[in-house]
Amino acid sequence: MSDRTGNRTIERKQSHVDICLxxxxxxxxxxxxxxxxxxxxxxxxxxxxxxxxxxxxFLGRKINAPLMISSMTGGYSEAATLNQRLAEAAERFGIPLGVGSMRQALENSSYRESFAIVRKYAPSVQIFANIGAPEVAKGLTDNEIAIMLDLLEADGLIVHLNAAQELFQPEGNTDFSHFLDRLAIITAKISVPVIAKEVGCGISAAAALKLLEAGVKVIDVAGAGGISWQKVEEIRYTREFGQEKRFSLPALDELLNWGVPTAQCLFDISELKNKYPDFSEIEIIASGGIHSGIDIAKSLALGAQLAASARYILKALHEGALEETIETWLNDLRAVMFLTGSAKTEELRCKRLIIKP
Ligand SMILES: Cc1cc2nc3c(=O)[nH]c(=O)nc-3n(C[C@H](O)[C@H](O)[C@H](O)COP(=O)(O)O)c2cc1C
Incomplete structure (x- = not known):
């Protein structure tokens, strides 16, 4: 995700796709x-x-279904093909799409096309730029922000929070100091909304409140229960350094499975909307382990505006079943809406969820 330089970044982005698959x-x-x-x-x-x-x-625009393709890739030549396919699907279904971290596009202009291609194949849907918290903490120039937004004609900027991933990453950047102050400068300055997202450890209500106070308009919870990015980076670490131990065995197990479950994040952050009138209009994205229309339906009932998926979408793409997968998820959602008597997604949001016996 957060990228440093050159070949190392390319190798990382490629191995992320391979390990996730x-x-x-x-x-x-x-x-x-x-x-x-x-x-x-x-x-x-x-x-x-x-x-x-x-x-x-979503963010004031009509979308055809409450689903988004989460940020994944860009910044190397094969990523252009992946991004093109994801963009074609987003355009066909009329749903938003995020790209992967754009650090590489800032450092090396040769790979900008692998991001820009998304707008070419998804001219009418919302597309979101993406950058990591460590880059925000370090400080982004106005020119860097403009490059990211202009490349995609972006509808917003996603900032990903990935402390646990960076901690496990062999070349991780673990300096998150001054992040909130620098984030607040960006949200005040740019003309499009900023979305804060995790990558699989979830966002607690306390963290969400600070992000909202810093001017963020959307929280994408990216909670625990789907993919563990600590595990992805631990695989990369082991490939590089063998079995060299960084943590005790019991701690390693807990750290690899660290995070707030997706449903818990949604429940807690939705409460903030009721508690703080200033934030009653914020939107929540449910992500982290979404892999059916039933998950999407439950996300809406727990207060999300839409749900987003990365890994299962990537798997479907790899298996040549991307559009079929999205279609079945939307049919799942239609089934739940029918069985709860919800003609519109807004009605589903008020439907009662019960804890299974
Ligand atoms: C191959 C791959 C690459 C990813 N790269 C990024 C990235 O660059 N920026 C980002 O914000 N999230 C990135 N993510 C994280 C996802 O956007 C998402 O937050 C996370 O995987 C949890 O959702 P999931 O369980 O649906 O996969 C990536 C995910 C995958 C599968």
Whole structure:
């Protein structure tokens, strides 16, 4: 994610894709929490299935379904193909899309096309630029911010918070000092909204509050229960340094599975909207382990505006089943909306979730 220089960055971004597709990177013993919840059945839906309308809004624009393709890649030649395919799917389904960290685009102009291609193939949907918290903490110039936004004609800037990933990354940058102050300067300066997201350890209510006070408009929780980026980086570390130990065995297990589950983040951050009138308009993205339309439906009922997915989308793309996968997820969502009597996504947001017996 956060990129430093040249070949090392390219190697990292390529191996992230490879490890996410083929490595053992799921949390062990920790889940998103969605599986513990179910909707109360409505025996009287009083709507026709054909009436179910998945469209909603995100940051003031209509989108065709409450789903987003999460930030993944860019910055090396093969990434252009991945980004093109993701962009084509986003355009076809009329849903937003994020690109991977753009540090490489700032350091090396040769790979800018691998990001810019997204706008070419997704001319009408919202596209979000992406940069890591360590780069924000170090300080981004106005010119660097302009390069990222202009390359994509971006609808917003995603800043990813990835302390645990950087901690495990062999070449990680673990200096997050001054981040909030520098973030506040950016949110005050740029004309598009800033989204703060984690990458799989989740955002607590306390952290979300600080981010909102710094001017962030959307929180993407990217909670625990999907992919553990600590595990991804531990695989890279072991490839580089063999079995050299950094942590005691019991601590390693806990650190590799560190984070707040996705459903818990949604529950806690939604409460903030009720508690702080100033933040009642903020939007929440549910991500971290989303892999069906049932997860999307539960996300909305827990207060998210939409749900986002990275790894399962990448897997579907790799298996040649990207569009089919998205289509089935949307059908799952239509089924839940019908069975809860929700013709519109707004109605689903008020439906009751119960804890499974
Ligand atoms: C191959 C890959 C590369 C990623 N690179 C980035 C990145 O550059 N910036 C970022 O914010 N998140 C990145 N992510 C994290 C995802 O956007 C997402 O937050 C995380 O994987 C959790 O969602 P998931 O369980 O649906 O995968 C990446 C994910 C994958 C699978």
């Amino acid at each position: 083929h490595g053992e990177v799921a949390f062990s013993g920790k889940t998103t929490g969605f599986e513990k919840l179910e909707f109360e059945h409505n025996a009287l839906p009083e709507i026709a299935f054909s009436e179910v309308d998945l469209s909603t809004t």
